[in-house]
Structures are given as C-alpha cells and as structure tokens.
Amino acid sequence: MKLGRLNHVGVATPDIDAAIAFYRDTMGATDITEPFDMPEQGVRVAFVNTPGAGGNMDGTQVELIAPLGENSPIFGFIRKNPLGGQHHVAFEVPDIHAAHDWFTGRGKRVLGTIRTGAHGTPVFFVHPRDMNGMLTEIMETPRHD
Numbered sequence: 790m791k792l793g794r795l796n797h798v799g800v801a802t803p804d805i806d807a808a809i810a811f812y813r814d815t816m817g818a819t820d821i822t823e824p825f826d827m828p829e830q831g832v833r834v835a836f837v838n839t840p841g842a843g844g845n846m847d848g849t850q851v852e853l854i855a856p857l858g859e860n861s862p863i864f865g866f867i868r869k870n871p872l873g874g875q876h877h878v879a880f881e882v883p884d885i886h887a888a889h890d891w892f893t894g895r896g897k898r899v900l901g902t903i904r905t906g907a908h909g910t911p912v913f914f915v916h917p918r919d920m921n922g923m924l925t926e927i928m929e930t931p932r933h934d
C-alpha cells in the first residue's frame with residue numbers, strides 16, 4: 790500500500806457551534822460548512838476547509854465532530870477530554886477493500902465494519918493502540934465527477 794493524501798484531521802468538540810466560531814473568528818477560516826448530523830455514525834459534523842497549495846480550498850480539512858448522545862463513539866473521548874481536541878486523522882486510499890486486507894493482514898484491529906463516511910465514500914477505522922497511539926481513519930478517495 791502507498792501512503793495516500795491526508796484528507797482530514799478529526800477534531801472532537803463538545804460544542805460544534807463554538808468550535809465553528811473559533812475557526813472563523815480566531816483562525817480566520819473563510820470556508821466552513823453548515824453542521825450536519827450523521828446519526829448512523831453518532832456524530833454531528835462540520836468541515837473547515839483549509840487553503841490548498843495553490844491558495845484554493847482543496848487543502849486538508851479540519852473535520853469538527855460532536856457526539857450525538859451517550860452512544861456516540863466519541864462520547865468517552867469528550868468525557869476524558871472536556872475541551873475536545875485532536876481525535877483522528879484520515880488518509881485516502883484508491884480501494885477500501887484492498888486497504889482493509891492490508892491492515893488486517895498486518896494484525897491491525899479494524900474497528901467495526903466498512904461504513905459510509907462524511908464524504909460519502911466507504912471508510913474504516915484502525916485502533917489507536919495498533920497505530921502508534923493515533924486513531925486512524927482510512928477512506929476511499931472521494932470522486933470529483
């Protein structure tokens with residue numbers, strides 16, 4: 790497998806509206822999506838688009854995520870980290886199933902099943918303990934048709 794593009798850094802927050810205001814007013818972000826719920830993933834999500842290499846908006850995103858209820862997979866994280874913070878990183882791959890075989894073949898614990906992520910493509914997560922302490926999301930590259 791070859792290292793793919795860093796698509797986003799997942800940042801957990803207890804208050805997504807306050808986090809959006811921070812990125813807009815303190816960090817000077819000019820391109821932030823409206824938040825939206827992903828009940829099947831137990832999170833509310835908003836994307837902060839960062840400038841790309843050419844100053845456009847195809848750079849790596851900050852993916853703001855807030856827990857939807859106590860069953861959210863990030864509820865425990867917020868309880869331990871009340872301010873929120875860096876939660877995961879997401880790398881792109883061309884083929885999610887080949888990537889899944891790559892990580893499981895190396896004894897890495899894939900969490901749950903392949904699911905549809907916030908970019909509309911299949912994703913899976915690899916346990917932080919098997920990834921040098923970093924919860925890692927592997928996502929199939931979004932198609933820009």
Ligand SMILES: CC[C@H](C(=O)O)C(=O)SCCNC(=O)CCNC(=O)[C@H](O)C(C)(C)COP(=O)(O)OP(=O)(O)OC[C@H]1O[C@@H](n2cnc3c(N)ncnc32)[C@H](O)[C@@H]1OP(=O)(O)O
Pocket residue numbers: 799827830832852854862863865866875876877879900905906907908912914916917918922923924926
């Ligand atoms: C999919 C939509 C969107 C997208 O981009 O498309 C998203 O990214 S949504 C992101 C939210 N969803 C997930 O994170 C799904 C995968 N995550 C999980 O299954 C859990 O969060 C899990 C298993 C990683 C941790 O769950 P929990 O915190 O309830 O369990 P523990 O407290 O037992 O944690 C075990 C162990 O891992 C450490 N930990 C927990 N979270 C993280 C983290 N984000 N980064 C690094 N380490 C983490 C925790 O401290 C425990 O370590 P220990 O040494 O035992 O204390």
Ligand SMILES: [Co+2]
Pocket residue numbers: 797799852877879926
């Ligand atoms: Co993510």
